[in-house]
Amino acid sequence: MTERTPTSSGFFITREAPIDAANPVPTPSSPPPDILRVAYAELVVTDLAASREFYVDVLGLVVTEEDQDAVYLRTLEEFIHHNLVIRRGPVAALAALSYRVRTPEDLDRAEAFYIELGCRVERRASGFTKGIGDSVRVVDPLGFPYEFFHEVQHVERLTWRYDLYTPGALVRIDHFNQVTPDVPRAVAYMEDLGFRVTEDIQDEAGTTYAAWMRRKPTVHDTALTGGDGPRMHHVAFATHEKHNIIAICDKLGALRMSDVIERGPGRHGVSNAFYLYLRDPDGHRVEIYTQDYYTGDPDNPVVTWDVHDNQRRDWWGNPVVPSWYTDASLVLDLDGNPQPLTTRTDDSELEVTIGADGFSYTRKDDTEHGFKLGAQL
Amino acid sequence: MTERTPTSSGFFITREAPIDAANPVPTPSSPPPDILRVAYAELVVTDLAASREFYVDVLGLVVTEEDQDAVYLRTLEEFIHHNLVIRRGPVAALAALSYRVRTPEDLDRAEAFYIELGCRVERRASGFTKGIGDSVRVVDPLGFPYEFFHEVQHVERLTWRYDLYTPGALVRIDHFNQVTPDVPRAVAYMEDLGFRVTEDIQDEAGTTYAAWMRRKPTVHDTALTGGDGPRMHHVAFATHEKHNIIAICDKLGALRMSDVIERGPGRHGVSNAFYLYLRDPDGHRVEIYTQDYYTGDPDNPVVTWDVHDNQRRDWWGNPVVPSWYTDASLVLDLDGNPQPLTTRTDDSELEVTIGADGFSYTRKDDTEHGFKLGAQL
């Protein structure tokens, strides 16, 4: 049993992620690739012009390159070719979650790792998207289209180009978030792939609702959210400060697009970041995120939140809208076909925390003011 | 008929407030006092220690003076004795909304003005609260306990005392907000008292749901909100920047008091200010507010919002919680007895905008994404 230490902030910390998978993916004998960080997502969109307007004109991502079928976009502080590809297609879906690895040899490791896992693996010396060199794509054991690459075209890092900044400037890609039915199983596999847990949400019975996992020393490169999957919950981009996120909301209001704001802005309990969730023209969810904390030490304390703690998802106790729990993007296999979904059989965070069947608290074992909308659903 | 000019932001502007009262308060022949600004509110609280903790330890208001029965509090940039009095009493209620007038002679004008209106008027040379000199208290035609004073004890303006600032420092009192059943009637009376309308919320049939009125050149010194009244909706204090308001939310989370956050933070449509609504230990509502605009020119454009515009109350379209519409503080007469309520007979903003009977839009004549919680109530 892992030792749990209560904190003065109402959650627990442990030295090791207390997650055990009942039905684990086998651990390969092949070593995993050395993943540097989240690099880019490729989204299939049904109306490329509408999506370009959303990501470029509204959110201010920089166009590195574009053609009739796709737009390659990057954040202001990025020096690799892109952090997001939006590609025209028949069904809105995620085509790939792509990570950069440390060396060209890590691609061989990725290939061997997934072959040993029995996954479908494709490798293309010239890369799968513009700007990317030798790379590996797989459908991973959770059903997600993962990509690994090292070679990439360098482009100018626009960090100092303040003449190009908008009030809501997006400066980095921060993380992915994936919906998967069995979170402990997913966590154990991702740990085999070299990821580390930084935070998670559990209940007293031991059910795990979500976990945050990192390679770069932030709270996450990807998160695993319990639900019918595989689906993509969101892609997140970082701003420098909180007012940048507020500026995005203000601009959406001015454009009479405020209904694309799904949730927030707010302060996360998990990660401590300031956040906003938007929905793009196809319903793909985008998070805007700023100011989590350093996690790079190997004994970084793992934070475990009680699913009934009303401040876990929003530190101010503001309610999570149901669509945030229920909606997510389809993901494609390597042939471009949507992956079938597996239903979550563990308890659902939506059901145990909202409405008549759930309950949540601000102060454990205390009654509370019931102003929040969540109390009325 | 007043000319209404549509703007590129989705609301209308007029040169005159298009408000006609069906059942007006008579206009006195006596000139009104020259009111400078909102000065302070006096709240009766049932647990003085709990309220002191809320306003001083949590919100950081400065104690000018205190005794067993009352605490006199001010904001950091104030040089008059107090902006808020919390006084121990049997029933949580508002005891007075107090305005400062330009000269001692304005007190005579206030006295004559309200006597002519047939209101109960009391005058006390030594003032009704500590720190305040010669002053007039009335129960006004809307049933509110109003106070006027000029003489006041000066205290040190702590503007430059950054060693005393907290991350969420409150620097000014900004405005009151009063609930009253007949908004046009209330507006016309307040115009007689010398106030000017800066913004209002109406519907196409001409029903007025709320109006914002000012003496100092900001969006308001007080607002009139339609509902059963007289009741006090809230008192508002200003911060310098938006991050100060976020800091208050973060601190409330840290103190496990996030359930006192009733609504926000968000950006108002009306006033364009960034806002947050809290409830004190007695349920009195406090707004934290920053960055509205200059309104001091006599032809300042009046902004009229459509009650069905989903961005009027929150520019980001985030839902207003029902309690914000329904709850408000009792107000006392000059003997300290709660005033009886008169029911609003005009349409209720809550009912026409939330739920099955109401509807609201982000873009007029367009469907929209229904992510927001308001869509599900």
Place this chain on the structure above:
Amino acid sequence: MTERTPTSSGFFITREAPIDAANPVPTPSSPPPDILRVAYAELVVTDLAASREFYVDVLGLVVTEEDQDAVYLRTLEEFIHHNLVIRRGPVAALAALSYRVRTPEDLDRAEAFYIELGCRVERRASGFTKGIGDSVRVVDPLGFPYEFFHEVQHVERLTWRYDLYTPGALVRIDHFNQVTPDVPRAVAYMEDLGFRVTEDIQDEAGTTYAAWMRRKPTVHDTALTGGDGPRMHHVAFATHEKHNIIAICDKLGALRMSDVIERGPGRHGVSNAFYLYLRDPDGHRVEIYTQDYYTGDPDNPVVTWDVHDNQRRDWWGNPVVPSWYTDASLVLDLDGNPQPLTTRTDDSELEVTIGADGFSYTRKDDTEHGFKLGAQL
């Protein structure tokens, strides 16, 4: 003798501005016009395209209207036609400092007031610049070209148009600053014109170096700075927050225009505002300014700073560059000819505070760290 009260912040406050003019301008028997606020400055520039680039492309002012000879610019929260006119001309100079008055009748008062003072007065029913109606221009007793107007073309207030905001958005015109040799004389005349002193800088011998005077309830609509005059020291525009000012600096760096930053950013002692001084292509000085305090009560405490207090001009003790003291714009008479300068005979703030002949302190009667550049000049 006015009573001076020391504060915990190191300066003094008084109830009345302790300024006596040895050689006063006579007080007219005609009442002054009721001035609302600073409205706009008209600057003559030698290269209109260069100035347009500076004010529009770099600083983001909004073009209301333009022709071959002039550009009419406004801030984002303004509803009158313009806050700045840049007009092509042979010599870089100030053509007018313009104030808005409360009523059309105040123009008659302005006319009578200045005629009684023996000033040259011109009145033009159609106004002197586009967008402005009936107006009065004078060369005032200090030699400055002052304008008064009430009628003005309304334009859309862009407050809510966040899609138009830049990271350094200018939202209001805040004040002028004028250089004049005899500050007490200038203050007394401006008091006759209806202005009130909010702060000043003096020395123990009673020399006054500068004074801040207001109509609207901020620290100033104009300031009077001691020096050879009449000259215009600067025009100031306001941003919402401090990061907006930093964004302007960052953008100037990105454009390789950082050498137009003359002083700052910093925190003023006087006014407590966060500030930045730029020089436009003709050398006209522009201040960017945010967050001073409310001054609208008639007994607003007047703050008097010691000229040797090193925190008076910059609260952080950062040095004032000599050009900020010595450089200022010529001002034109009503025929467009530069006004001759009168030399200041009182002590110069530059000389008494910088270099071998001056001295300044952070803590009175204490030695200090001498890191600042000012210590080495």
Place this chain on the structure above:
Amino acid sequence: MTERTPTSSGFFITREAPIDAANPVPTPSSPPPDILRVAYAELVVTDLAASREFYVDVLGLVVTEEDQDAVYLRTLEEFIHHNLVIRRGPVAALAALSYRVRTPEDLDRAEAFYIELGCRVERRASGFTKGIGDSVRVVDPLGFPYEFFHEVQHVERLTWRYDLYTPGALVRIDHFNQVTPDVPRAVAYMEDLGFRVTEDIQDEAGTTYAAWMRRKPTVHDTALTGGDGPRMHHVAFATHEKHNIIAICDKLGALRMSDVIERGPGRHGVSNAFYLYLRDPDGHRVEIYTQDYYTGDPDNPVVTWDVHDNQRRDWWGNPVVPSWYTDASLVLDLDGNPQPLTTRTDDSELEVTIGADGFSYTRKDDTEHGFKLGAQL
């Protein structure tokens, strides 16, 4: 010859740091320890109470533990015992720059690495300071007292404890900065120790004036600044946002301590961070720093600045005060004796950029406005 690519921001980027050491430290055959990050500095101070007041009461660092001789301080987001030790001693000096390593075995590597370099090496199983376990201290080839440790006492990470935040809250230790006479020699040795160059300052003749080197994926864990050494230039702590740094300046003004502000606040060219430099009661320099960029990819573009680029040290072109170039703290050997200094023989950045012998530019091959104080020294 390394290929240099000009950028649109006025500096060059290279794929490899173009630094060659004429007189290199030999590269050990022993592998270096795997250093995680900057962990803490130990400063000897002559007046412990005065230093405690500075770091705790003014800057708000958290006291983990203290006794009569030392105070152990940490930032709000730290989970290891301390980020700064201030220890009473006879001479103000740096006692240790301490890094955390990945595993206990890395201490053996550190020991072997430095023994092979012929350095004095000490190891203490119980650590050299409270809270630290098994550790290695060395005097490195540049003369600096370096420490390595892995075992450390965990303390509560106060990230979520917003009730403890001040307006200028310090949330992380960010980096050290060391003065050394031969920068290329120092860089080559630090590369052997596993550090990577992210940025540097050179001139056209190839002289290197300073270099920034990192382990964690920020711009640096330490920087090497050319000058007489070994000396410590500064220790840097991070805030979340820019306004936090401004709040520190404002508080220093309120405390009449503004003369401890040596330089800034400003925006660095190098690193793009927003900065402030303070001097503690013993003259030890402390930087407050926020918002540099991600550097963790192995091919992270190295930025090379021209020493004559006036925006390299301050992106706004504001002058660097001479003391910032000339002053630095003594460093101690393992017996607590100050290390002797070696004089820099390469050109000095101060001399080549300030005053009659130097020159700098905002736009290469263009004249510029000479407002800045640096122009007058």
